[in-house]
Structures are given as C-alpha cells and as structure tokens.
Amino acid sequence: MSSGREPLIAGFDVGGTSVRAALVAVDGRLVGSTIDEPRRPDALGQVRDLRERLVAEAAAGGRTVVRTGLCVAGSVEAGTGRIASAPTAPALVGLRPGAPGSGLGIDALANDANAALVGERRFGAARGVGDAVGIFVGTGVGGAAIVAGRQLLGASGVALEAGHIVVDPDGPSCACGGAGCLEQVASGTALARRFAETTGGPADARAAARAARAGDPTAVRLFAELGRRLGAAVATLANLFNPEVVVIGGGVADVSDLFLEDLRAAARTHMTTVTGRDARIVVGGLGRFAGVAGAAALASTGVWDD
Structure with missing residues (x-):
C-alpha cells in the first residue's frame, strides 16, 4: 500500500490539562499536524472540532480518516463505554462518547494509561512484548498492564489505578476520595506543589526541571525523591506482574534524566531477585503522544493488520 493512499486513524488523548491529537499511520507515524493544546471546559466539543480539522487535513493530502480512537484521563466501564470517573474533568462522567448519536464518530474509547501502554507495545519501547507494565506520570499517575x-482491564474495566496505590495512609487527601495516594506525592502536580512550597518559586514542574538542570540543590533533591517514590511503585507492580518491560511515560518522562537513575535504584532495592532479573525499566519511546497512538491502535481492528 503506498504511503499516499494508506488509511489513517485519528487519535485523541483528553488529559488532565491538555488535549492531544494526530493522524496515525499503520506503523505508528504521526502524519501531518500534531496538536497539543489546553483542554477546554467542553472537552468533547473540542475533540469534535479537532477531528474535523484532521479529517480536512487528511483530505487535502489525498488521504482518508477511516476510524477515530479516544482516550481519557479517567476510567471507562468495560462493555458500556461509559466514562465512570474523570477526577480532572468531572463533566465527562456518565458520558458515552462512542454511542450512536454522539456526533463524535468514536470507534474506540479507553483510559489514557491503558491506551499509552498499547501504543508503546504496538509501536514503541515495549514493541512485541508479551508482559509489560506502564506507569505514566503527568498531572496524575496512571498505570496499565x-x-x-492481553490488556488487563479488570471486572469493570478500571484495573491498574496505579496513581491510587496508597503510599502514606496519613498523607494528603486525593480527588479519588482517599488519602496518601501515589499521585499525591509523585506526579507532575505533586512535584510542582513541592517546588513552590520549598523554594517559593512557581508551582510549575517545568520551572522545577529548569532549576534542577541549573544545579539548584532543592530542585535536584525533589526530582530524586520523585524517582525513589516512583521506583517503589514500579517494584510493587513488577513484583505483582513479573513483566519483561516496565515503561515509564507521560509528560514527566520528558525530564526522566533528572530522576530515572534514582527510580531504577529504588525499584531494584524493592524487587524480588527474579523479578529484578527479568524486568527492564525503560522510558517510553512515543513521548506525550503515546496515548494518541494507542487510541488509534485500539480503533484499528479490521483496518490495520493486528
């Protein structure tokens, strides 16, 4: 099939603070524009508008968008396609974006971490691996296996909520209704909050990364703490699932050089001997668009060879 005639799939990732979208080809290439913009209050209306833009762009290049995949920062009920929870976008709860009459043309809907790991297994750092775990760190912390x-979804489709592993029962309250969850101490949001509290600087993870790269000892320490906490969570999941690969992804992975060594050291400390021998800990290869690529892959049944 020539590259100019290949069917394209539109992938969308509605995250905690942004919406990402792109046209995806059979080999995982992002074709044409890559969109990464702040999430609007009407996130699904934003997806509809961006889909029209991508369809028009594909048509201008003589190509066709044949399917659409969407992932969201929330849980999706297996079988119903209903968004059961979305802590950062409560207006999405109860909606079924793939239902007939929605006007969105969604062919596959998934949790963002699940989609991101599918993307990494199909096209990226876990390509072809049979057993893999992913931890995706951004506004919150997502997990997938x-x-x-086969993807582990659980009875209701909400398995592997890694961000809600309780690491400190007396810790800060969480949007899930619990307290001391991993994402309250080891997400981009948590890092930004700690940076502001300890330095008086902005509550901005990017500012913390810039400070760490400039040698600021407080920022360096905060990233080391982030790495150790994520490493302990990686070890917990690796001990449970005995994966060949653990993928570290999400927005914070863009600055993984600031914490990956600490993460790996902590994980090795807490893994069992056999688990530690078998599991490779790698940074995702698809970056911030892993969810987009994975959502497209999930929508590809009958279009691309699986």
Whole structure:
C-alpha cells in the first residue's frame, strides 16, 4: 500500500490539562499536524472540532480518516463505554462518547494509561512484548498492564489505578476520595506543589526541571525523591506482574534524566531477585503522544493488520 493512499486513524488523548491529537499511520507515524493544546471546559466539543480539522487535513493530502480512537484521563466501564470517573474533568462522567448519536464518530474509547501502554507495545519501547507494565506520570499517575499479550482491564474495566496505590495512609487527601495516594506525592502536580512550597518559586514542574538542570540543590533533591517514590511503585507492580518491560511515560518522562537513575535504584532495592532479573525499566519511546497512538491502535481492528 503506498504511503499516499494508506488509511489513517485519528487519535485523541483528553488529559488532565491538555488535549492531544494526530493522524496515525499503520506503523505508528504521526502524519501531518500534531496538536497539543489546553483542554477546554467542553472537552468533547473540542475533540469534535479537532477531528474535523484532521479529517480536512487528511483530505487535502489525498488521504482518508477511516476510524477515530479516544482516550481519557479517567476510567471507562468495560462493555458500556461509559466514562465512570474523570477526577480532572468531572463533566465527562456518565458520558458515552462512542454511542450512536454522539456526533463524535468514536470507534474506540479507553483510559489514557491503558491506551499509552498499547501504543508503546504496538509501536514503541515495549514493541512485541508479551508482559509489560506502564506507569505514566503527568498531572496524575496512571498505570496499565499487558499480561500474556492481553490488556488487563479488570471486572469493570478500571484495573491498574496505579496513581491510587496508597503510599502514606496519613498523607494528603486525593480527588479519588482517599488519602496518601501515589499521585499525591509523585506526579507532575505533586512535584510542582513541592517546588513552590520549598523554594517559593512557581508551582510549575517545568520551572522545577529548569532549576534542577541549573544545579539548584532543592530542585535536584525533589526530582530524586520523585524517582525513589516512583521506583517503589514500579517494584510493587513488577513484583505483582513479573513483566519483561516496565515503561515509564507521560509528560514527566520528558525530564526522566533528572530522576530515572534514582527510580531504577529504588525499584531494584524493592524487587524480588527474579523479578529484578527479568524486568527492564525503560522510558517510553512515543513521548506525550503515546496515548494518541494507542487510541488509534485500539480503533484499528479490521483496518490495520493486528
């Protein structure tokens, strides 16, 4: 099939603070524009508008968008396609974006971490691996697992809520209703908050990264703490699932050089001997668009060879 005639799939990722979108080709290439913009209050209306833009762009290049995949920062009920929870976008709860009459043309809907790991297994750092775990760190912390080549979803489709592993029962309250969750101490949001509290600087993870790269000892320490906390969570998941690969992704992975060594050291400390021997800990290869690529892959049944 020539590259000019290949069917394209539109992938969308509605995250905690942004919406990402792109046209995805059979080999995972992002074709044409890559969109990364702040999430509007009407996130699904934003997806509809961006889909029209991508369809027009594909048509201008003589190509066709044949399917659309969407992932969201929330849980999706298996079987119903209903968004069951979305802590950063409560207006999405109860909606079924793939339902007939929605006007969105969504062919596949998934949790963002699940989609991101599918993307990494199909096109990226876990390509072809049978057993993989992913931790995706951004506004919050998402988790996903693939076991014997199949995605683990759980009875209701909400398995692997890694961000809500309780690491400190007396810790800060969480949007999930609990307290001391991993994402309250080891997300981009948590890092930004700690940076502001300890330095008086802005509550901005990018500013913290710039400070760490400039040698600021407080910022360097905060990233080391982030790495150790994520490493302990990685070890917990690796001990449970015995994966071949653990993928570290999400927006914070863009600055993984600031914490990856600490993460790996902490993970090795807490993994069992056999688990530690078998599991490779790698940074995702698809960056911030892993969810976009994964959502497209999930929508590809009958279009691309699986």
